[in-house]
Amino acid sequence: MAKSTKEHLEDTFNDLGTEELKRFKNKLCDRKKGAGIRKAQIEKVADAIDLADLMVRTFTSTGAVPAAIEILEAIGCNEQAAELKENAGHGLPVAQPHQDVVDYGAGQGQKVEGQGQKVELTLSDDWHKQLHVVLCSQQFKDKIIRQNGQEIYEVKEKKVRKRLALLINNIDFDEKAMTRRGADTDEKNMEWLLKELDYQVVKHKNLSAKEMEKAVKDFARREEHAQSDSTFVVIMSHGKRDAILGVHYSTSDPSDTFLVDNIYRSLNTENCPGLRDKPKVILIQACRGGESGRMWASDGEPEEPEGIEGDDFVHKEKDFISLMSCTPDTKSYRHVENGTFYVQNVVDVLMNHAHEDHIEELFRKVIRRFDSTDMMGSYRQMACKDRASLPKLFYLFPGL
Incomplete structure (x- = not known):
């Protein structure tokens, strides 16, 4: 290896x-x-x-x-x-x-500047050609399946599966002050990662709330999901606590918002049967409010079920896991050239550890990065898992 x-x-x-x-x-x-x-x-x-x-x-x-x-x-x-x-x-x-960071809290167009010197970057246009996701060995995959058996989601053979991922990135807004500088870097990095993980990327840019809703619904109807074993949905924009902002959002007309709930509703068992019993990973890079300061993160305790469903019923919402870029009511920070802390860490962790860890452990590693004062400097942001309903372990087994 x-x-x-x-x-x-x-x-x-x-x-x-x-x-x-x-x-x-x-x-x-x-x-x-x-x-x-x-x-x-x-x-x-x-x-x-x-x-x-x-x-x-x-x-x-x-x-x-x-x-x-x-x-x-x-x-x-x-x-x-x-x-x-x-x-x-x-x-x-x-x-x-990570210095010289800006953030536009809750889509209000308010620029928040970090302390520190201006950063000069030395970037190569072909860096993705020099890097690759660490590949999983057949020996490791066989070992994990042998040890855990029914506790692991099925991963279809590469030659027969058709994996799809949805990527929506809002950069340019009607209000010029809301332009998400550095978000194009996030898009390149995330698209590269998804392709390395063998997902065909369905990409959209600069959408209104209605256009985002249509894009998610159209994605849920794709026939390829029947031949897939999982999916990723990545949305990057400004945001509020429970909503993602469309490009027409403004302080004078704040109606252009897309509820996060609509993602789950569109991809649930009822509306997307092709992904029934398959992992659905939701990654959202957006502010969830305007507060700053050291935050805490909690996955919460699952509620007790009201009853036991019979064999002739299926769970309407199951097999989801999401990683939000920050906790409720707080800001998500973005470097004007490097992109967001969130995307940088998600890409870096999955690139180096997806060959050996399941998705919840990968997310834990990402969250752990945000607990490091060496990495975050004077900025305080905590990524957090949300609405997790994975009853099994999801391994990506990159390369296999």
């Missing part, structure tokens, strides 16, 4: 001598491109494992390798830089520490 970014970095740092490692850490503190890592963070680094972990948490898996190569070359460790470049790939985007 291919090594992860973190493992490649650990190998490289283990090859450095004591003085070289010291120079690397010093250079990391005063790095000129974007903000450097704080000295207090560096002082906590005890070994190569800690340093690799800090690099990945700071620059993400897409940017940690090129950042390390840049520093290695700057301190004269050209041999190690060349080896890392050969083993882990090159030409990747250098994702800077």
